[in-house]
Amino acid sequence: MNKAQGAMSYDELRGAIAQRHRALSGRLQQIAEFVLDHPTDVALGTVAEVAQRSGVPPSAIVRFAHALGFGGFTEMQQVFRSRLVAGVAPSYKARLARMKSEEKSVLGRQPAAVLSRFVSEAQSSLVTLSQSVHARELDAATAILAKARDIYLLGLGGSFPVATHLAYVLRKLGRRVVLLDGTGGSIHEQSHAATGEDALVAISFRNYYPDTARLFPELVARGVPTISITDSLLSPIVEGARVVFEIQDMPEPALRTLVAPMCLVQAMAIGLDLAAD
Amino acid sequence: MNKAQGAMSYDELRGAIAQRHRALSGRLQQIAEFVLDHPTDVALGTVAEVAQRSGVPPSAIVRFAHALGFGGFTEMQQVFRSRLVAGVAPSYKARLARMKSEEKSVLGRQPAAVLSRFVSEAQSSLVTLSQSVHARELDAATAILAKARDIYLLGLGGSFPVATHLAYVLRKLGRRVVLLDGTGGSIHEQSHAATGEDALVAISFRNYYPDTARLFPELVARGVPTISITDSLLSPIVEGARVVFEIQDMPEPALRTLVAPMCLVQAMAIGLDLAAD
DNA sequence: GTGCGATTAGAATATTCATTCCATTTGTTA
DNA sequence: TAACAAATGGAATGAATATTCTAATCGCAC
Structure with missing residues (x-):
């Protein structure tokens, strides 16, 4: 009613409600309690739904929002929704x-x-x-690598640093690695010997490097077990892969730090080594 | 269209979208990509909003939901909302x-x-x-790079991924880069043209790669302004460098994730680009 | 018990929204 | 090139929704 609530965080709103609780009328107190106990319902429901669940008429809900200084229910709901998005994607x-x-x-x-x-x-x-990678995928990936005779690495363009890092670590651990970098001729020749006995780790982010998109299906068709690290389930290296790691929110090419994929391949390599004992 | 999608989890829906992506028409593919990339927008937005942000007419959004077997947009939206509530539940x-x-x-x-x-x-x-790197060093480093005609990058062995990443970003920003990787012969030949007009960025961590230790003094002696990224002031690439970034606490080679140096070179490159305007 | 201000509930309203429909365009096959 | 099918965009429609309004109710002082 009195306070002008421009933009408000969920926690601030909680505080404001708690503070005014005593000063509110009976019905409004009832709503306040419900709202604090069921923030998700308020975030996703309609006025009618919230009204029914809290046992009050719809108009009371709107009056409650007004009493808190909002222009209406919709305005108040935005604050509750912000809490939801904060939960999944940290800011x-x-x-x-x-x-x-x-x-x-x-x-x-x-x-x-x-x-x-x-x-x-x-x-x-x-x-x-660490939130998006599940244990099952990691286990599957290390299992594939453990059985492989040679490990082929495909990561070109902006993903090349990740591939070279994985190559370095795997070699340090005594694994046989073929890094497909296209030096000295066609990348096809480098991968020509790959079979179902081997394994492929493919890394590619937008915009997907053309050679990667071209070579990947060939290797998959040849039966090479494949682990893909990419930024979208729609990328050209997803279809046919045994394991897919999806790393979301990759910034545009020139701005990405590759920190997440670097960590991931590191964990794969070391996890493989530890599991081998 | 065909599949009866009763109750569906968000992950299942993602999989379904990825699977059918190829079979969808152009517009619908475009929407598929958007919804996978912006699930929160879909969960909380209206048809009109989603349509505008993905650059399609509202009716296309509804058709997309239909194509996935939902009765309409609202029905599909429920699945995206379930992801939000799942995100907050385990706090x-x-x-x-x-x-x-x-x-x-x-x-x-x-x-x-x-x-x-x-x-x-x-x-x-x-x-x-972020604590150990000071503004003065970064300014000095970008100043050196800004004046350089060609930028030479020296990072071998375990540091090679950092060098390739820096090379990639600098080239994206239109800089002339020579990556000293030793392919096709001696690394000396690759660096033969470097002069005082150019610049060198050297990256090396324990155990310092022999070729790096050998080549670095030569280039310094030839008057090439140099920026070093290393893990100790006693490393072979410190003496003679104009700017030294010391990154402490680097784990042993096979365990290091290179996260810190990757971030550092990224900041150098972008800082250089922004300062150039 | 009576009168008055505050509070409330439910109907009325105006707005927003999802959905449908159809004319037009695009792509394909003959 | 012509004819057909599929796909598309935008306007029209009808449902759902938030909000407002008003009459009724409640609480309280006198």
Whole structure:
């Protein structure tokens, strides 16, 4: 009623409700309690649904929103929805918005600010990684690698660093590795010896490197067990893969730090080594 | 259309979309890509909003839902909403606790536990990075690169992924880059043309790759301005460098994720590009 | 018990929204 | 090139929804 609630976080709203609870009328108190106990219902439901579940008429819900300073139910609902999106993607939108604004400010142009931006970007990509990769996939991947005679690595363009890193670690651990880098001629020749006894790890992000998209199906067709690391289930290296690791929210090519895939391949390699004992 | 999609989990829906993607028409493929990339928008938005953000007419969105076997957009949206509620249910605390317990349990050898170990290790290495790198060094480094005609990159062995990544980004930004990788003969020949007009970025960690230790002094002696990224001030690529980035606490070669140096070179490259305007 | 202000419920309304339909375009086969 | 089928975009439609309005009710002081 009195306070102008422009943009409000969910936690702030909780505090505000708790504070005013005593001052509210009977019905409104009842709604306050329901709303604090069932934030998800408020976020996703309609006025009628919330009204029914909390046992009050729809108009009371709207009055409640008004009493809190919102223009209406819809406005209040936005705050509850923000809590949901925060739960799945740690401040994805906020991050983007912050980057956009910083980019244009004078501060954002200083190298030090650029570094801290990439650091925080990398941090959140690591959080996402550990959330989105499931144990089952990792187990399956290491099982494939454990049985392989030779391990073929396919990662070109922007993904090449990931492939070289995996190659390095696997070789350190005594595995036989063929890095498909296309030096000294066609990449087809390098992969010509691959069979079902071997294994392939393919890495590719948007925009998918043409050679990768071309070679991958050939190897799959030849029966080579395949592990794919990519950023979308629609990428050209998904179909036919035994295991797919999807790493979401990859920024545009020039801005990606490759932190998440680097960590992932590292864990695959070391996990393989530990499981072998 | 054909499949009766009663109750469906979000992951199942993702799989279904990926599977049918090829069989869909152009517009519908475009929508498929958008919804996989922006599940939150679909969960919370209206048909009109989703349509606008994905750049298609609203009717196409409905047709997409139909093509997937749903009765309409609203029905499909329920699946996307289920993902949001699932995301908040096991709260941060629970998830964090689970990670902690896994880490210490006997299951430490399982790949999933290995991954979470590398992730947390990478997290702390990023924190260290942003603390130990100072603005002055970054400014000096970008200044050197800005004046360079060609940028030579020297990073062999375990550091090679970092060098290739830097090469990729710098080239994307239109810089002339020479990656010293030793293919097709001696690495000396590749670097033969470097002069004081150019610049060198050298990356090396223990155990320092012999070729790096050999080539580095030569280039310095020839007057090439140099930026070094290494793990100790006693490393062979420190003496003579204009700027030295010391990244501490690098684990042994097979265990390092290269997360910190990857971030650093990324920031250097982008910082250079932004400063150039 | 009476009168008054605050509160409430439910119907009425206006808006937003998903869906459908059809004319037009696009792509394909003959 | 012509004819056909599939796909597309945009307007029309009807349902669902939030909000407002008003009459009725409640609580309370006197």
